[in-house]
Amino acid sequence: MTDFIHLPAARLRPGTVALPGSKSISNRTLLLAALADNDCEIVSLLHSDDILHMRNALEKLGVHSRENASGSLSVQGCHGRFLQREADLFLGNAGTAFRPLTATLAVLGGNYQLHGVPRMHERPIGDLVDALRQLGAHIDYRGNPGYPPLHIGERSNNGQSTVRVRGDVSSQFLTALLMALPLTGQAHTIEVVGELISKPYIDITLNLMARFGVQVDNQDYAVFRLPENSVYHAPAVVHVEGDASSASYFLAAGLLSGSPVRVSGIGRHSIQGDVAFARELEKIGASVLWGDDFIEVSRAEGQAVLPFDLDANHIPDAAMTLAVVALASGGPCRLRNIASWRVKETDRIAAMATELRKLGAEVTETPDSIRIVPPAQLNQSVRIDTYDDHRIAMCFSLVSLLNTAVIINDPQCVNKTFPTYFEVLAGLQE
């Protein structure tokens, strides 16, 4: 039986949402804290499936952590070497756990099985495996070549000091390599082959590595140099920012409803590229207020939501929210340079096209873009399928702010990054 949530057409009151922690920062911080040569307290960590997969994996690898009365998590660093040299790790559909753990375990060596949900076994990892093999890593594909599940064995030698990795399928391969290479103790150069996508996620990686004491020289996102004798050393406390991709639903709600909606936990100094979503909203009619710890979006009376044509490569996750905003724009909209959508939780270009058409939009897809012509009037009470993709569930919930009731199938898929999403959205309603 399909579970679903019925969202009646709704109006919002002005309100504030305290964002859950950033998925990208939470999983990077957990791994770096685990590898550090000291202990670290992590504040405002995200609680969701993707983070549980990383935490469970680290526990199986022998990393001790403790939840404090305040809700923070203390992690005991393992000095760049896991106690457990054999483990079977189930990582769900968490790219930010699967890719970095693959690189870390391949560099450290051992006897490890890494697997996930069926969709994870369709998400490419070959470019990362090819890069790790240049370092002498032993990795076998246990299913289809180029995809999980993987077996990781002992590393045979120190391999090359210059490693080449493709950057045009997922930036997570480069992130994984960057975080793992300091564990060799040697100097390394990474050369990125092909144009790197999703660049702002590399900024998050480099920012957090620097906070853990490892400075990487970034030459135009094409060549990265890591110094020898690097050791991760944790700051006493790391505060995880609110999740900027999760913020996109509420910021869009501010534009669509016109009622001021504020998100707290991120602000003008955020290290997450997805805060650029607010700037894109500003270009299409939003009024945006930037604080140190909040972003607020509203729309002036009489101001329309405008159509757009955007290269969204820098904000692949938040761009899905724009695809739904397009329904309110009164004209053709296009999102370009988003080929990576096809290899994420589902084929997101195909899925968004199918679901937007149910609402009456005319949609054209290419291998790396989507064009959306909104209908004069949206179809009522459409059932949106979610393809086990949290972002499809969250972005289509915004249809309820367009005088249109909508049904979202299998809404529990939001557990990947935002388990309380529908309660928080309901809390903003009049």
Ligand SMILES: O=C(O)C1=C[C@@H](OP(=O)(O)O)[C@@H](O)[C@H](O)C1
């Ligand atoms: O490094 C990260 O934290 C992420 C990188 C992005 O993936 P790609 O680099 O595959 O686009 C993004 O879509 C994902 O949700 C999180």
Ligand SMILES: C=C(OP(=O)(O)O)C(=O)O
């Ligand atoms: C692509 C995403 O997830 P992952 O970290 O699994 O790649 C996402 O959250 O939109």
